[in-house]
Amino acid sequence: MRDTTKTKILKDAFIAATVTAILTVPLIGMRLKVESTGLTLHKDFMWPVIAVLVVFVARLVLPFLLIPKVSIPAAWSRKAADHRKWWLGAFVVLALVWPFTPLGSSTMLTAMTMAMIYVLLALGLNIVVGYAGLLDLGHAAFYAIGAYTYALLNVHFGFGFWEALLFAGLSAALFGILLGFPVLRLRGDYLAIVTLGFGEIVRITLNNWDSLTHGPDGINNISKPTLLGYEITRRARTEDGTTLWQALGIDYNNIYQQLVLYFIAFLLVVIAAFLINRLVKMPIGRAWEALREDEIACRSLALNPTMIKLTAFSLGSMFAGFAGAFYAAFLGSVTPASFGFIESAIILSIVVLGGMGSQRGVVLAALVLTLLPEFARGFAEYRMLIFGAVMVLMMIWRPQGLWPASRRRVELPS
Amino acid sequence: MDTLFPLLLQQLINGLSLGAIYALIAIGYTMVYGIIGMINFAHGEIYMIGAYVGLITITAIGTAMGYPPWFLVVAALGIAIMVTCAYGWTVERFAYRSLRGSPRLVPLISAIGMSIFLQNYIVILQTSRDLSVPELITGHLFSIDVGGFEVSMSNSRALILLVTIALMAAVTLFIGHARMGRACRACSQDIRMAGLLGIDVNKVISFTFILGAFLAAVGGVLIGLSINKINPFIGFLAGIKAFTAAVLGGIGSVPGAMLGGALLGLVETFASAFLPTEYKDLVAFGLLIVILLIRPSGLLGRPEVEKV
Numbered sequence: 001m002r003d004t005t006k007t008k009i010l011k012d013a014f015i016a017a018t019v020t021a022i023l024t025v026p027l028i029g030m031r032l033k034v035e036s037t038g039l040t041l042h043k044d045f046m047w048p049v050i051a052v053l054v055v056f057v058a059r060l061v062l063p064f065l066l067i068p069k070v071s072i073p074a075a076w077s078r079k080a081a082d083h084r085k086w087w088l089g090a091f092v093v094l095a096l097v098w099p100f101t102p103l104g105s106s107t108m109l110t111a112m113t114m115a116m117i118y119v120l121l122a123l124g125l126n127i128v129v130g131y132a133g134l135l136d137l138g139h140a141a142f143y144a145i146g147a148y149t150y151a152l153l154n155v156h157f158g159f160g161f162w163e164a165l166l167f168a169g170l171s172a173a174l175f176g177i178l179l180g181f182p183v184l185r186l187r188g189d190y191l192a193i194v195t196l197g198f199g200e201i202v203r204i205t206l207n208n209w210d211s212l213t214h215g216p217d218g219i220n221n222i223s224k225p226t227l228l229g230y231e232i233t234r235r236a237r238t239e240d241g242t243t244l245w246q247a248l249g250i251d252y253n254n255i256y257q258q259l260v261l262y263f264i265a266f267l268l269v270v271i272a273a274f275l276i277n278r279l280v281k282m283p284i285g286r287a288w289e290a291l292r293e294d295e296i297a298c299r300s301l302a303l304n305p306t307m308i309k310l311t312a313f314s315l316g317s318m319f320a321g322f323a324g325a326f327y328a329a330f331l332g333s334v335t336p337a338s339f340g341f342i343e344s345a346i347i348l349s350i351v352v353l354g355g356m357g358s359q360r361g362v363v364l365a366a367l368v369l370t371l372l373p374e375f376a377r378g379f380a381e382y383r384m385l386i387f388g389a390v391m392v393l394m395m396i397w398r399p400q401g402l403w404p405a406s407r408r409r410v411e412l413p414s
Numbered sequence: 415m416d417t418l419f420p421l422l423l424q425q426l427i428n429g430l431s432l433g434a435i436y437a438l439i440a441i442g443y444t445m446v447y448g449i450i451g452m453i454n455f456a457h458g459e460i461y462m463i464g465a466y467v468g469l470i471t472i473t474a475i476g477t478a479m480g481y482p483p484w485f486l487v488v489a490a491l492g493i494a495i496m497v498t499c500a501y502g503w504t505v506e507r508f509a510y511r512s513l514r515g516s517p518r519l520v521p522l523i524s525a526i527g528m529s530i531f532l533q534n535y536i537v538i539l540q541t542s543r544d545l546s547v548p549e550l551i552t553g554h555l556f557s558i559d560v561g562g563f564e565v566s567m568s569n570s571r572a573l574i575l576l577v578t579i580a581l582m583a584a585v586t587l588f589i590g591h592a593r594m595g596r597a598c599r600a601c602s603q604d605i606r607m608a609g610l611l612g613i614d615v616n617k618v619i620s621f622t623f624i625l626g627a628f629l630a631a632v633g634g635v636l637i638g639l640s641i642n643k644i645n646p647f648i649g650f651l652a653g654i655k656a657f658t659a660a661v662l663g664g665i666g667s668v669p670g671a672m673l674g675g676a677l678l679g680l681v682e683t684f685a686s687a688f689l690p691t692e693y694k695d696l697v698a699f700g701l702l703i704v705i706l707l708i709r710p711s712g713l714l715g716r717p718e719v720e721k722v
Contacts, residue, residue, distance in 0.1 A: 022500040041473045182707045189453050197699035208692040385534040391527025392509045
């Protein structure tokens with residue numbers, strides 16, 4: 001009896017090592033390079049040999065080890081986080097104070113402003129994926145629609161940022177409704193593919209509709225946002241405009257402008273987080289979560305699944321539209337290349353990593369995933385590889401995310 | 415009128431060979447969906463890996479060594495199939511198996527993660543540049559003059575059609591008659607019941623992934639030999655289009671995937687004959703949305719009833 005298990009382990013280890021060899025020898029061991037002489041193949045079998053040996057030994061040893069079920073511990077103790085919302089206050093104070101410490105350099109401000117845009121995008125996607133349980137793979141499409149709405153309104157009609165912000169959100173929401181209405185009646189995983197297709201449709205259209213979007217070159221010279229009616233650029237765009245710096249009586253400095261942009265981004269994030277937080281507590285928010293858990297039960301309680309999904313989908317798209325408008329204003333230019341599937345995938349992995357349906361988790365994950373490339377050099381090359389691996393590993397080990405939301409519950413007094 | 419007919423004839427030939435590739439990939443989607451009800455998002459990347467392994471094999475053997483081209487093609491196909499099947503199996507074993515029985519969103523996200531991972535894995539290992547595949551299959555099967563307009567079919571396109579038709583026949587026979595094929599059909603009807611009746615469900619699911627990878631690898635190698643250019647991003651677009659083909663034919667149905675692939679290929683080439691080429695990809699996505707609107711169960715699919 002013992003003997004047969006021993007041969008079985010040996011056989012398993014042998015098979016695993018063979019599969020590893022097949023997997024690694026051609027793709028890791030042989031690399032194609034384009035050289036002046038044409039296509040050449042560089043062979044280096046060090047890594048495949050290491051991989052095969054590691055897998056073989058691991059398969060031999062593993063059955064004799066008692067492996068505890070792996071689980072990544074939650075980032076913080078759940079009880080403390082739930083009752084006292086210390087993290088909320090700490091986050092706001094930190095976000096307001098750090099630019100005035102020595103950390104507040106120009107590069108850090110730019111990075112943090114981009115991080116805030118991702119927080120906003122992820123908060124929007126969290127409504128769709130986290131609360132309503134609809135997999136949206138085309139979030140970047142609504143981001144693009146928001147960005148181009150502001151860009152076009154600004155360049156052609158002279159709209160300011162704050163007026164156009166409203167239209168950017170509305171047009172993204174409108175596209176969300178137009179796309180969602182036919183598709184949301186279908187099974188959930190069709191939505192994933194259709195949104196993915198929609199994302200590509202939007203990108204390809206922006207890339208090719210030269211007369212409107214200037215194709216791959218994109219739209220340039222988009223105005224920066226104003227603050228309380230004052231412009232934040234070096235010189236006012238119009239004759240009678242005043243810049244904030246003239247009003248305050250200080251000399252223009254590039255870093256002041258970045259500071260103002262960062263605070264506007266932060267303000268948008270706070271407003272969005274607050275609104276979404278209230279929405280989730282309203283009947284509609286409860287309906288999203290109920291629908292995510294059991295659609296048939298919802299339908300038998302006379303909730304209209306299509307309408308409920310549609311509100312979640314269009315609201316999520318609206319926040320992406322806001323993020324897009326700010327992105328266009330922040331960079332001053334938009335190109336279709338910034339809104340590919342990769343963007344949608346990054347936003348989705350933020351939501352997954354933070355914990356679907358957990359706002360605090362999503363904020364944390366957005367900051368970590370967007371700031372990590374700034375700190376870790378050489379990380380950029382492996383960024384998408386790691387994102388992909390993180391999505392798989394999180395689903396296997398910790399599908400609820402790093403900092404999951406606590407479930408609301410009411411207990412009957414016994 | 416004079417040039418329209420030969421143009422249509424030429425597009426028919428191009429469309430069918432393109433559709434054959436979609437059909438090969440679509441079978442992988444449709445069988446996995448039929449049995450475990452998930453969209454194997456990483457399937458397009460499996461096809462891309464097939465194309466890369468094919469090119470690596472051809473480069474490793476070398477075109478200058480004096481081997482005949484057919485030998486290189488056969489070697490590329492054989493090795494690509496072996497490696498790609500191993501990838502298909504490994505992906506299922508690691509990224510999906512432990513997630514069986516969890517909410518639908520969970521394996522789907524894992525699949526998307528796997529797709530992103532595999533795409534960037536190839537980008538890092540084999541660079542993201544376009545690599546040119548040597549033209550091993552040259553010449554034309556026929557080239558006829560129709561009203562002053564040349565209609566031709568290259569040998570590489572003919573090979574695609576021939577291999578695809580042969581594989582389709584083999585797959586149909588296998589699923590209809592072989593023991594494993596019967597097990598697949600049983601699992602797609604009711605996986606729990608099949609398990610209770612003594613079918614090794616894990617083995618069937620692994621087999622489905624391996625068969626899907628097999629067909630995708632053939633598609634990948636053949637497309638590389640036909641259009642002579644590959645990059646790590648071909649899998650993404652081909653994957654979505656093949657999925658569209660599977661939905662068009664009725665997801666879960668193997669003949670549906672074949673029909674859907676052929677139809678999609680034809681629609682796309684005919685559309686690109688009359689529309690600016692940049693909008694070619696829009697046709698597939700637009701078609702997907704339209705089918706889901708009008709007939710979500712596809713041409714040959716059964717409408718799905720959700721059970722409590």
